[in-house]
Amino acid sequence: MHALEGGFANAPIDAAHAFRAVMNVTARPGVIEAVQGATPPAPLSIAAGVVVLTLCDPETPIFLTPRYDTPAVRDWIAFHTGAPICAPADAAFALGEWDQMPVGEFPLGTSEYPDRSTTLIVELPELSTDGATLRGPGIEHTATLSLPEIETFQSNAQHFPRGLDFLFTCADRLAGLPRTTKVS
Amino acid sequence: MDGSDPNAARKAWMSMLAKSPATLLAQLWGAFVPPQHSVLRAPEIGGVMVRGRAGAVGAAFNLGEMTVTRASIKLSDGTVGHGYVQGRDKAQALTAALIDAMMQTDVAPRVQAEILTPLGNAMDQMKSTRAAKAAATKVDFFTMVRGED
């Protein structure tokens, strides 16, 4: 497949649907939604591709973990979003597998501008509602999600209102974990 | 421009297409049957932030945006063409992308002769007419004879 293919067929409509899915999973941590419309190059999942097409542009630098930093991925991101590839400290987004993410190096935002932090798009081999217990805004009592670990997310929530936000992707499915969620 | 720049020729034709008058390009393109192609990026209108330099030589600053329309296509032989044009004419962006692709194939000489050369000549003509009018408003100073002699 050509690196310049695999974008949204109908960008305004596809991006609107995808944005709604991203918003829903962020507003309701633990909920998993299916998305479609992107055919990104390997190793990106469909869901990760959809998120990149929907949220990234020339003003959102992306950090790629080594396995994801391939010429095909770079060309695809450059053509479809124009987002520059960057070091962790400059990242608006980070994309890759969990154990390769330099979590401590991403910006957490400032007290004045907590939005100036990184959103991590974490590719998981499995994504289900079996796993860690989640509490907080958007969750009535508790929810569960197959997080790759617990401690990092616990300490991340302590920086509030600063902190990282997470989107978990697996095949065509998507879940979210904002900095407001308490994990146990 | 560095003569050894491998992208110099493509840069030149893409730049000319970007600045071309849409009606003139459409007229010249009218004589061509568009080749088979698929659209990689449908024509998209956007803004580009134009930058200047403080004091013309110093630090960059943001001057304001301009409208730009872009499109990308792929010919059936796999050649990819990109079109970027100033303004909001989607047909012009698609035409520019097709011409960019065709200029990379063996129909390039015909595209050059029937579109790019006449287009370039017309644009040069417009530019030199303006320069000629400007030149006519150049001040010729002459020194007045001083009165004390």
Place this chain on the structure above:
Amino acid sequence: MYVAVKGGERAIDNAHAWLAEERRGDSAVAELSVPQIREQLALAVNRVMAEGSLYDPDLAALAIKQSRGDLIEAIFLIRAYRTTLPRLGASLPVETEQMSCDRRVSATFKDAPGGQILGPTFDYTHRLLDFKLAADGEVPQAAQTTGREEQTPHIMSFLDREDLIQVEGEGADVPDDLTRAPMELPASRALRLQALTRGDEGFILGMAYSTQRGHARNHAFVAELRIGAVPVEMDIPELGFAIEIGEVTLTECETVNQFKGSKTEPPQFTRGYGLVFGMTERKAISMALVDRALRWAELGEDNVGAPAQDEEFVLYHCDNIQATGFLEHIKLPHYVDFQSELELIRKLRREATALQQVAE
């Protein structure tokens, strides 16, 4: 008691319909087309592009038509449209040295290389109404002579060679952008220049004039004023190289100011800089003067308390869309706010009257 009210929909619809009719004016008079506005009211179009911060003559002309010639309303329409555009990227800084000059004058050097090119100027006209324009008339052809092919060097570069002019500093690779992040003070020069170039022409002119009249001791010479078309280049990520994506007409003004020197700087000339979309000469000169006045701190000068030296005052009040938005909102319904004001003033009066009676 708080009473929520709604209504007026029919009145609003009818008002807008009447607006459309009034905009058209007397239907016995031919309707203005957008190309007519673009071609024949070009300086209004240029102002709308500069302050609307979007270079697109057709859109600016449409906005002028829609706003019935109210340029601030037209600028508002352009600013609103601008926000709907995806940002495809940022250009490389334009090289004004490459400008094909329609006009280029210097008030400091008579015999500058490239010469004094007057261009299509109002200068040296008598400012007498031309009644020939009231009737349809033939336009005489502009004269032509052999045009200049080579680039026109900047006048400042000659002073620069002698080390007589302050050196321009480097800045951030990605300059601050007030359309993307809220303005923070003290502002970088990049942010100041961005705010000034899209600022209200009248406000910037007034500020510049105040420096000439003695507020901030700013005695500027126009070293160079040039107007013309400049190519705009942008790096294209999918190509891996830069192409020209268009051409914009700009007005550039460079001023020189005398500078006695400071603890860190020798006596030399300093610069003020104006760069504005379109043929917008008054605005570009004004911008250069205000830019220079705002530079007091970086040049080690005293703040003499002049309004034009006050960054907060200038940058927060130069935007006519922000200003008009806040100003004009006070004509919209404030029934509830005013009701509480009314109750407060009645209460205060009752108390004052009661106190008076006790005193008597």
